[in-house]
Amino acid sequence: MDSLLEQIDTSRIPRHIAIIMDGNGRWAKEQGQDRLFGHFHGVESVRNIVEGCAELGVEFLTLYAFSTENWDRPAQEVSGLMELLVDTIRKETETLNRNNIRLEVIGDKNMLPESAQKALAESLDITRNNSGLRLIMALSYSGRWELVRAIRGIATDVQLGKLSPENIDQETVKQYLDTSDFPDPELMIRTSGEYRISNFLLFQLAYAELYFTDTRWPDFRKKHLYEAILNFQSRERRFGKTGEQVQVDTPA
Secondary structure: OHHHHHHOOHHHOOOEEEEEOOOHHHHHHHOOOOHHHHHHHHHHHHHHHHHHHHHHOOOEEEEEEEEHHHHHOOHHHHHHHHHHHHHHHHHHHHHHHHOOOEEEEEOOHHHOOHHHHHHHHHHHHHHOOOOOOEEEEEEEEOHHHHHHHHHHHHHHHHHOOOOOHHHOOHHHHHHOOOOOOOOOOOEEEEOOOOOOOOOOOOOOOOOOEEEEOOOOHHHOOHHHHHHHHHHHHOOOOOOOOOHHHHHHHOOO
């Protein structure tokens, strides 16, 4: 792991990393356990990756923890996930605060049980003045839900005369998204061998580098994070330009 860390160019660390934490259920099944066993062990991966990102100087880390579609899972699993969420937030808030990490939440928080809303509100308040890594939890979130919500907000402001349709551009849309306070992710990681973004940050991932790994989330550790970042650093990010243009624009 140290050899991987030594290869990373610390001047080119992605400012914002987003992760789809996939494979908890399959990992548990491979262990002969129920799905909640996998989610429970996935919490240790969260701790490890948050620590790794903070050590590297990553400024923003977004974790896709629970999608709006996840509400359709079996009631027992959803209930267990919500209990795990509350328990984890309460246990980890002190550690986040001690390490200068600020917790943020995106998604439809009103869909969460009252206990989860309360635990989140307390943690958000306790960590709100921290200036280090901003840990963004996507809870009861989906990209399409976020875009519909943004469109409604824009339409309302047009009706109220606060916004002119001809003045609406990409920057306008960004201001109505849950992520308006954060830069777009530069690197998106998905674990467990699936090759899709599953309704995650649909607007924000337009120019992100996508990295997929077969590693199940409960097995994902700093070593795998380093591999993803090294892969990211090996790519030429062109943003619609030619390779030659990018080389000219890149400082020597």
